[in-house]
Amino acid sequence: MMADSSIIARFVYRSMDLFAGLSSIFTLAAISLERLHAIVRPLRHRQLTLRSCAIAIATPWILSSIVTSVPVFPFITYIQTSSVIIISLSTPLLITCVSCCIIWRKQASRIRSGARERKDVHLNKTLLLITAVFVFS
Numbered sequence: 001m002m003a004d005s006s007i008i009a010r011f012v013y014r015s016m017d018l019f020a021g022l023s024s025i026f027t028l029a030a031i032s033l034e035r036l037h038a039i040v041r042p043l044r045h046r047q048l049t050l051r052s053c054a055i056a057i058a059t060p061w062i063l064s065s066i067v068t069s070v071p072v073f074p075f076i077t078y079i080q081t082s083s084v085i086i087i088s089l090s091t092p093l094l095i096t097c098v099s100c101c102i103i104w105r106k107q108a109s110r111i112r113s114g115a116r117e118r119k120d121v122h123l124n125k126t127l128l129l130i131t132a133v134f135v136f137s
Helices: 002-040 050-072 078-109 114-136
Strands: none
Touching: 002 050, 002 078, 002 114, 050 078, 078 114
8 A cells, every 4th residue: 555655746746847847948939939029029019918818828838738647548658658748848949049149149130339239149048058958947
């Protein structure tokens, strides 16, 4: 009886760990997409509705719930589960990197003056640091 509860506790712990990690990774990707939208289309970004913001907030949680529940299904093999998790980790990384590159190119093409340029350089360095921490963590 004790062994069964230990196995269940370990499964719950691993599932919650995977859920928390994936939700933070998906949230970082959503934030970088939101920043990309704000830089590339600033006027449309100001017209975002509450519904679109709610969808952007709920999507990372829903995606991480789906990916976390994949190992529970008995018909899915270990290799399929591993593939889903690898894709779930690499796709947000790709989205974040591409978004940051597009933002950097867009900002580099604009002609700035003094204080505004320093703020933009500081913002780009911060985004680069966040992406680097995401990649190495």
